[in-house]
Amino acid sequence: MTHGFTVASDRVWRLRPITPGWQCQRTGDCCTQVPALRMTVAERAAIDASGISPQRPAAWDLTSETGWAFLQAQPCPYFTRDENRQGVCTIYAVRPFVCRRFGCFRPVPDKEPLELDRSPLGCRNLSDRVGQSAEVLHAYRRMQRKAQEWAVLHGWKKFRRVDR
Ligand code: SF4
Ligand code: SF4
Numbered sequence: 001m002t003h004g005f006t007v008a009s010d011r012v013w014r015l016r017p018i019t020p021g022w023q024c025q026r027t028g029d030c031c032t033q034v035p036a037l038r039m040t041v042a043e044r045a046a047i048d049a050s051g052i053s054p055q056r057p058a059a060w061d062l063t064s065e066t067g068w069a070f071l072q073a074q075p076c077p078y079f080t081r082d083e084n085r086q087g088v089c090t091i092y093a094v095r096p097f098v099c100r101r102f103g104c105f106r107p108v109p110d111k112e113p114l115e116l117d118r119s120p121l122g123c124r125n126l127s128d129r130v131g132q133s134a135e136v137l138h139a140y141r142r143m144q145r146k147a148q149e150w151a152v153l154h155g156w157k158k159f160r161r162v163d164r
Contacts, residue, residue, distance in 0.1 A: 028087030039096035040155030100147035
């Protein structure tokens with residue numbers, strides 16, 4: 001879940017429509033469908049330091065790879081909904097890199113289900129748009145650069161290239 005990244009033009013791609021000024025629609029689909037969040041131990045420490053309690057018991061797996069923490073999701077224990085049923089990240093200020101770098105870029109989520117898969121960016125909706133639209137690619141790059149500012153301060157050393 002992210003906010004505020006824009007697509008500059010109003011050109012509409014015939015199969016995957018895009019919109020100018022795309023912003024996260026706060027459906028919560030990503031927060032409730034991703035099985036687990038991988039983050040550095042520094043990112044987990046930032047969450048702990050926030051003092052914010054999860055909405056549901058948080059289950060952590062620290063054993064899989066040294067230096068990484070895995071938070072079981074589906075749904076993320078820090079996800080909730082407001083009175084209008086809009087998705088809310090209760091740890092937005094300290095959310096991990098994997099959340100900061102993701103946006104599905106669906107302009108009308110009701111008409112286009114989220115497709116998490118093995119496509120290059122892990123999401124068919126996003127991968128298709130980045131691959132087909134220069135406007136989305138530029139917006140995606142901006143999102144990555146901003147997310148990486150957080151990441152480099154919290155233990156991430158390698159980033160997937162976004163210049164495809
Ligand atoms: S699935 Fe897309 S619209 Fe829904 S919360 Fe995630 S990024 Fe936002
Ligand atoms: S940390 Fe926040 S943005 Fe990330 S999955 Fe959980 S609720 Fe969503």
